[in-house]
Amino acid sequence: MSKVVLLVEDDEDNRDLVSFVLARSRMDVELVVAENGQEAVDKALAKTPNLILMDMQMPVMDGWHAVPLLKADARTKDVPVIAFTAQAKPEDKQRAREMGCSDYYTKPMDPEELLTLIKKYL
Amino acid sequence: MEARLAAEEQRFQEEMARREEERRRKELEARALAEEERRRELEIRVADEEKKRKELERRAAAEEERRRAIEAKIQEEADRRKQFEEIAATEERLRKELEGKMMEEVRRRQEEVRMAEETRRKEAELRVAEEQRKLEDMRRQVEDLTRALEQEKNARQEISRLNLQSPAKQLREVLEAAWVNGAPDENAAKELHERAASLNIPPDVEQSLIREVKLDMYSKAVKEVVAKRKLLRSSSSTLEWLRKVYQVSVAEYLENESKFLLDLVADQYKGTVLLVSKLIGTKEDITPRLKSSGFAVVQAITPENALEKIEKVNPNVILCDADFPGGLSGVKFLHVLRANSKFNYIPFVLIGEAAEVAQLKSSELKPNEGVIKQPIDYEELTNLMNEKLAWFREYVSSLK
Numbered sequence: 001m002s003k004v005v006l007l008v009e010d011d012e013d014n015r016d017l018v019s020f021v022l023a024r025s026r027m028d029v030e031l032v033v034a035e036n037g038q039e040a041v042d043k044a045l046a047k048t049p050n051l052i053l054m055d056m057q058m059p060v061m062d063g064w065h066a067v068p069l070l071k072a073d074a075r076t077k078d079v080p081v082i083a084f085t086a087q088a089k090p091e092d093k094q095r096a097r098e099m100g101c102s103d104y105y106t107k108p109m110d111p112e113e114l115l116t117l118i119k120k121y122l
Numbered sequence: 123m124e125a126r127l128a129a130e131e132q133r134f135q136e137e138m139a140r141r142e143e144e145r146r147r148k149e150l151e152a153r154a155l156a157e158e159e160r161r162r163e164l165e166i167r168v169a170d171e172e173k174k175r176k177e178l179e180r181r182a183a184a185e186e187e188r189r190r191a192i193e194a195k196i197q198e199e200a201d202r203r204k205q206f207e208e209i210a211a212t213e214e215r216l217r218k219e220l221e222g223k224m225m226e227e228v229r230r231r232q233e234e235v236r237m238a239e240e241t242r243r244k245e246a247e248l249r250v251a252e253e254q255r256k257l258e259d260m261r262r263q264v265e266d267l268t269r270a271l272e273q274e275k276n277a278r279q280e281i282s283r284l285n286l287q288s289p290a291k292q293l294r295e296v297l298e299a300a301w302v303n304g305a306p307d308e309n310a311a312k313e314l315h316e317r318a319a320s321l322n323i324p325p326d327v328e329q330s331l332i333r334e335v336k337l338d339m340y341s342k343a344v345k346e347v348v349a350k351r352k353l354l355r356s357s358s359s360t361l362e363w364l365r366k367v368y369q370v371s372v373a374e375y376l377e378n379e380s381k382f383l384l385d386l387v388a389d390q391y392k393g394t395v396l397l398v399s400k401l402i403g404t405k406e407d408i409t410p411r412l413k414s415s416g417f418a419v420v421q422a423i424t425p426e427n428a429l430e431k432i433e434k435v436n437p438n439v440i441l442c443d444a445d446f447p448g449g450l451s452g453v454k455f456l457h458v459l460r461a462n463s464k465f466n467y468i469p470f471v472l473i474g475e476a477a478e479v480a481q482l483k484s485s486e487l488k489p490n491e492g493v494i495k496q497p498i499d500y501e502e503l504t505n506l507m508n509e510k511l512a513w514f515r516e517y518v519s520s521l522k
Binding site for chain 2: 013014016017020023024026107108109110111112113
């Protein structure tokens with residue numbers, strides 16, 4: 001049975017790139033995409049994913065607000081979340097950890113590195 | 123009374139005399155005893171002295187013996203030294219003789235080498251003249267051969283098209299679907315092979331189609347990635363990852379590198395160089411420098427190998443070593459290219475030894491041809507490549 005990965009990312013090119021990389025990963029993965037934190041919470045509660053890749057800077061609702069909501073709900077509290085961000089700030093990394101994120105990934109992406117990280121949680 | 127007194131006196135005198143005699147006798151006896159004692163002591167001492175004398179004589183004899191032995195050794199040593207001196211003198215004489223012979227030999231060899239060089243030079247001159255004659259023949263033969271090959275290739279393509287068009291097209295479509303996201307797994311590959319067999323596609327055609335589809339799909343994936351390269355940490359590691367995903371070998375990658383990377387390096391891409399060299403060192407030295415100057419580099423190990431690749435690679439410049447033992451030399455390769463109207467406009471730069479370079483420079487080089495001497499001055503090489511490339515661009519635009 002396919003593992004479900006929820007990708008929360010407002011940038012279309014980045015969504016396409018993650019989709020491109022996952023398609024070539026030989027992993028049995030179903031990719032669900034959300035364009036902001038609100039949509040991510042709705043989709044995650046409707047169908048619990050196996051992993052969430054969460055961009056932290058987004059319009060409508062960003063990752064910093066969406067992750068606590070996901071961690072507060074019994075259906076999604078144990079789903080590992082990998083926080084995506086464009087800047088490698090140590091305080092953000094610490095904040096994401098405290099919020100319950102399992103890992104932290106700084107863009108720009110490296111396909112092999114990203115796949116290694118995803119495989120770690122699937 | 124007087125008589126008795128006299129007799130008594132006499133007896134007394136006699137008694138006294140006897141006693142005196144007795145005392146003297148005892149004294150003499152004591153003296154004799156003492157003398158005897160002294161004599162014995164003297165005898166003992168004499169015996170000791172005798173013993174000591176004999177010991178000294180024995181030692182003297184031993185010393186004499188040792189002295190003689192030492193003298194014998196000294197004599198022996200002197201003899202040996204004399205022998206050594208004689209041997210050393212002989213060796214010195216032989217060494218001088220040998221040196222003389224060696225000098226003679228060196229002079230003789232130098233003379234032989236000079237004669238051989240002279241002969242070789244004359245032979246080379248004759249060969250050059252012969253080569254010139256042969257090259258004209260070869261040029262005609264190559265033109266005939268190229269025409270014949272072209273006709274044969276067209277005929278073969280026509281036959282293949284008629285025989286395989288439909289099944290091959292079907293298989294290609296199936297392959298494209300299977301390879302779109304990378305190399306199919308083992309089971310999928312097996313199914314694809316069975317499909318090819320069911321379509322009666324020969325194994326070599328199947329392999330050729332797989333290779334085509336693989337490179338096409340990889341090329342498309344590269345273009346997708348290139349379009350998003352600003353989102354990627356490193357274009358080169360992403361291309362390397364894709365190369366693994368599509369199971370494109372390094373050789374296949376290098377052969378098609380210019381095609382794959384055309385877009386990626388469009389802002390700095392100058393052109394494609396076909397580097398013809400069998401020397402690993404030359405390739406390792408030149409390739410990165412050309413790449414950093416904006417050239418895509420495709421390698422060939424011999425001129426024959428280059429001829430196989432040239433149409434596919436479509437190089438902007440050919441950079442070629444002079445020597446390829448047992449096959450076409452760099453100069454002959456240049457003549458083959460000159461004789462073929464499809465290739466004679468491609469800029470050609472020959473890497474040669476100083477003597478060859480001087481010889482070639484003095485001969486008639488066309489504007490799209492150049493030579494550079496070993497060891498390579500990379501600034502000179504870059505200038506030469508840019509010069510030939512500029513000629514090439516001008517030539518191409520004049521055609522348009």
